Amino acid sequence: MEQNILKNAALKSTKKRQVLLLLLQKQARPMTAEELHALAEPILPMNVSTVYRTLNTLTEKKILIRSVRQDGKAYYSLAKKDHSHRLVCDLCGKVIPVDTCPLSELEETLQQKTGFRITGHSLEFTGLCPECSKKDTDEK
Incomplete structure (x- = not known):
């Protein structure tokens, strides 16, 4: 490959x-x-x-x-040739893929308004995973 x-x-x-x-x-x-x-x-x-x-x-x-x-x-x-979405933990680096695409409508709107041919996108949310969030709360 x-x-x-x-x-x-x-x-x-x-x-x-x-x-x-x-x-x-x-x-x-x-x-x-x-x-x-x-x-x-x-x-x-x-x-x-x-x-x-x-x-x-x-x-x-x-x-x-x-x-x-x-x-x-x-x-x-x-x-990836299409698009990807994920959640990323700032502390441990764990990555959780997001299967749904919340940007499909926005992508279509942007293409119509700008004439830009969008070939893909990526979206990354950062924060704390449940395990790290619990550790962070316990430490405070």
Whole structure:
């Protein structure tokens, strides 16, 4: 699968790109460059700078989505061709997918008003998961 993604983006299929894409696919949650480096290192040694360059390239080619969270860190996830929604815990990093799409009507309205052809979207809510919220309340 990784080879097809890279080929469709007119990128050479390197082992490093394949490993990073595979890790993002297996983890099924947005990850930082440092997290990816730590997971990739035992599989295929590479410098952190190589991870950053590769992630930037994959983001530029719209294979990945880069989002900066309230902790100031950049997180990377696989780009889906349609759209995605998720809840993300600020403390533990847990990601809960949201199956419904509350933006369908807004998307249609925006297309009609602006003539912009929307090809996808992503929506991320941040906050505290029930476990972290309980811990936070107990600590206060």
